[in-house]
Amino acid sequence: MQNLPVLYIGNKNYSSWSLRAWLGLRVAGVAFEEKLVPLRSEEWHAKAPVFSPTAKVPAYFDGTKTIWEALGILEYIADSQPDTMLWPLDIDVRAIARAVSLEMHGGFGPLRSSMPMNCRKSLPGLGRNEGVDKDINRITEIFKMCRTQYGQGGDFLFGHFSIADAMYAPVVTRFKTYGVSLDPIGNAYIETILALPEMKEWYADAATEEWVIDDAEVK
Incomplete structure (x- = not known):
C-alpha cells in the first residue's frame, strides 16, 4: 500500500x-x-x-x-x-489570479499584525487602525474586481474554487473574528468561504485545541 x-x-x-x-x-x-x-x-x-x-x-x-x-x-x-483545476484555464485570467494571490502572499502587513488569525474568538471592532483600513479597502476592491469581472460560473473569486480563494481564506476568518463588514459583493464572498464544509471542519477542529499562544491573542 x-x-x-x-x-x-x-x-x-x-x-x-x-x-x-x-x-x-x-x-x-x-x-x-x-x-x-x-x-x-x-x-x-x-x-x-x-x-x-x-x-x-x-x-x-x-x-x-x-x-x-x-x-x-x-x-x-x-x-x-x-x-x-486550481488555476483558471484561461491564460489571461490565470495571470490575474496569480497576481492577486501573490499580492496576498507578500502584502497586507498591517492587517496581519493587528488582526492575527484566531478562529476561536469574536473580537468585533478590535485591531482597526489607518493601515488596517487601507488593507481592508484594497481587499474589498480585489473581491469586487474578481467576482464581477472573472467570477462567472461559480461563487468564488474566479468562478471555480482556485488557489486565490485558498490564499484569501485566512483573511475571511479575520473579518469574521474582528467583525469587519465589506460591501455586498465582499460580504457574499465571505459567506461563500465560511460555508465550505472544509472551513467548517477547520473551525470545529480549532475549537477543540487547548493550546494558547499569548502574543497571538488580541485583548
Whole structure:
C-alpha cells in the first residue's frame, strides 16, 4: 500500500499559512495525511527543522521531496495534478489570479499584525487602525474586481474554487473574528468561504485545541 503524502501544519486556531495549503488541497480533492505540530511547543522546536528547510509550516512531503510555502505547495499540485483545476484555464485570467494571490502572499502587513488569525474568538471592532483600513479597502476592491469581472460560473473569486480563494481564506476568518463588514459583493464572498464544509471542519477542529499562544491573542 502506497503511503499518502504528508502535510505538516500548525495550530488550526492560529496558523493562517497552514489553512491556505490545507484548504486548497482538501477542496481540490487531494488525498494526504495531516500532521499537526503545535506551534512553539517542544515538539515544534524538535520537529520543524526536520520536516521543513525553513522550520515553518506548511510543508508537504510526497515521499521523495519536500515542498514548503503554501503557495509553492498549491502551485506544485496545480502543475502535477491539472485535473484539480486550481488555476483558471484561461491564460489571461490565470495571470490575474496569480497576481492577486501573490499580492496576498507578500502584502497586507498591517492587517496581519493587528488582526492575527484566531478562529476561536469574536473580537468585533478590535485591531482597526489607518493601515488596517487601507488593507481592508484594497481587499474589498480585489473581491469586487474578481467576482464581477472573472467570477462567472461559480461563487468564488474566479468562478471555480482556485488557489486565490485558498490564499484569501485566512483573511475571511479575520473579518469574521474582528467583525469587519465589506460591501455586498465582499460580504457574499465571505459567506461563500465560511460555508465550505472544509472551513467548517477547520473551525470545529480549532475549537477543540487547548493550546494558547499569548502574543497571538488580541485583548
